[in-house]
Amino acid sequence: MREVFAYPAFRKLFFSNLFSGFGQGMTMIGISWYLVETTGSAQLLGTTMFVSALILFFVGPYIGTLIDRFSRKNMLLVENLIGFAVLGLLALWGFFGEYAEWMMVTIYLVTTFMYQIHYPALSALVQESYEPRLYGSINSLMEIEGQTASVLAGGVAGILLQQYGLHIVLIINALTYLFAFSNLSTMAYSFTLAGEARANQGVNWIGQLGQSWTYIREKRGFLLFGLSAMMPFIAVMATNLLKPVYVSQTLQADVSVYSLGEMSFAFGAIGAGIFVMAVVRKWGDLQAMVGNILLFAVMIIVMVSLPYGWALIAAYLFFGWCNASTRLIRQSLYMKVVPRQMMGRVMSFFNSFGMMMRLVLIGFFTILIDYTGAGVGYLILAVLLLLAAFGVVATMRFLLADMDQGGEVATKER
Numbered sequence: 001m002r003e004v005f006a007y008p009a010f011r012k013l014f015f016s017n018l019f020s021g022f023g024q025g026m027t028m029i030g031i032s033w034y035l036v037e038t039t040g041s042a043q044l045l046g047t048t049m050f051v052s053a054l055i056l057f058f059v060g061p062y063i064g065t066l067i068d069r070f071s072r073k074n075m076l077l078v079e080n081l082i083g084f085a086v087l088g089l090l091a092l093w094g095f096f097g098e099y100a101e102w103m104m105v106t107i108y109l110v111t112t113f114m115y116q117i118h119y120p121a122l123s124a125l126v127q128e129s130y131e132p133r134l135y136g137s138i139n140s141l142m143e144i145e146g147q148t149a150s151v152l153a154g155g156v157a158g159i160l161l162q163q164y165g166l167h168i169v170l171i172i173n174a175l176t177y178l179f180a181f182s183n184l185s186t187m188a189y190s191f192t193l194a195g196e197a198r199a200n201q202g203v204n205w206i207g208q209l210g211q212s213w214t215y216i217r218e219k220r221g222f223l224l225f226g227l228s229a230m231m232p233f234i235a236v237m238a239t240n241l242l243k244p245v246y247v248s249q250t251l252q253a254d255v256s257v258y259s260l261g262e263m264s265f266a267f268g269a270i271g272a273g274i275f276v277m278a279v280v281r282k283w284g285d286l287q288a289m290v291g292n293i294l295l296f297a298v299m300i301i302v303m304v305s306l307p308y309g310w311a312l313i314a315a316y317l318f319f320g321w322c323n324a325s326t327r328l329i330r331q332s333l334y335m336k337v338v339p340r341q342m343m344g345r346v347m348s349f350f351n352s353f354g355m356m357m358r359l360v361l362i363g364f365f366t367i368l369i370d371y372t373g374a375g376v377g378y379l380i381l382a383v384l385l386l387l388a389a390f391g392v393v394a395t396m397r398f399l400l401a402d403m404d405q406g407g408e409v410a411t412k413e414r
Helices: 008-039 043-069 072-094 101-129 132-163 166-185 194-199 205-218 222-229 231-250 255-283 285-305 309-337 340-372 374-413
Strands: none
Touching (some): 008 043, 008 072, 008 101, 008 132, 043 072, 043 101, 043 231, 043 340, 072 166, 101 132, 101 309, 101 340, 132 166, 132 309, 205 222, 205 340, 222 231, 222 309, 222 340, 222 374, 231 255, 231 285, 231 309, 231 340, 231 374, 255 309, 285 309, 309 340, 340 374
16 A cells, blocks of 8 residues: 555545545535434435435436546546535525525535546546556555545534534535645646547447446346445445434434444444455455445344444444445456446446435335334345345356456456
8 A cells, every 4th residue: 555655646636535525424414414303304305315316317327428538637626616616605605594405405416416426537537547456455545535534524523513503514515625626636647548538529428328338238247246236335325314314213312323323334444445455365356245245234133123322333333344345346346347448437337227226215215214213224225235245146157257358358458
């Protein structure tokens, strides 16, 4: 990992991501808690999450084509400018008046939209700019950085929300985006895929999306693997609806338990960033992925069986570890296998399918949990994780062969 920090461009990327992730984490905690506490129901938060997922399901594939057509650095710069402008304006409003529900919904939608741009663009930039042997170290460092930001966000958000109010959280978030933009704008970067992008200018975005589907379809088992490997992340996204309801209504606890759960999750993910490569070397990529998905499912069941604040905080430590481990393994595999000029579209393709699954879950949970409680929703996620582990096992034999072939192709392209 020391070798990676020797690159000045990586240091700028690292710290830009640290600050923007800190601000984004505080906003998502603040908005989710605010919507549940002010309405006393999961309906508004669930509806907001559903609408957000629906919009991104249709927009996501188009974002992928933009990432493959334009400078990945510019995509990240635009994202940070959008965040600064929108959150800055709404933060200023909070100093003079009360927030309306539509404002909260707007903040949530903008933040999730930026998330949809950020991670595919970041992965594509890393793949484009660095050698394959550095992917594991870079992904681990970025995970540690992102989750460190979440730890800070979880602790600070709980204090600021109780003591000062949501508008202070938002103004800090806006300033972190401004810092990230300023730092990233000075990062040395060359868009090396300009030739491929020009060759694709005559192909509309639907045609480019079709190219990614052709690539995925021709790799036997790749589609099932991609969907199964995304299940831990989908489960985490669904818990963004379940968790505030579970803490507020099932545990009858305050925002401190909620934010401590976020911090615990982040510590688990930081641990994964540090140690997951050692686990992979011992067990193998796919075996480690299956083990982590199964552990995630088991810990959900344990948490629901013990409805106490301490159990939730402890369980989220494992959730963070399992989700981050699975994502790091998946991301490193994609970087080694998927051609650089296809990376944005392939990742956005899987993100869109994941978004569709989130749509179904969020819509279902929004109706369900006001009647059954959030614990039932958690148990449904546990079942889906067990099925996802089976999906990875079922595709393992085909995927290993396809990965070897794809890795040879990707190496030749470089």
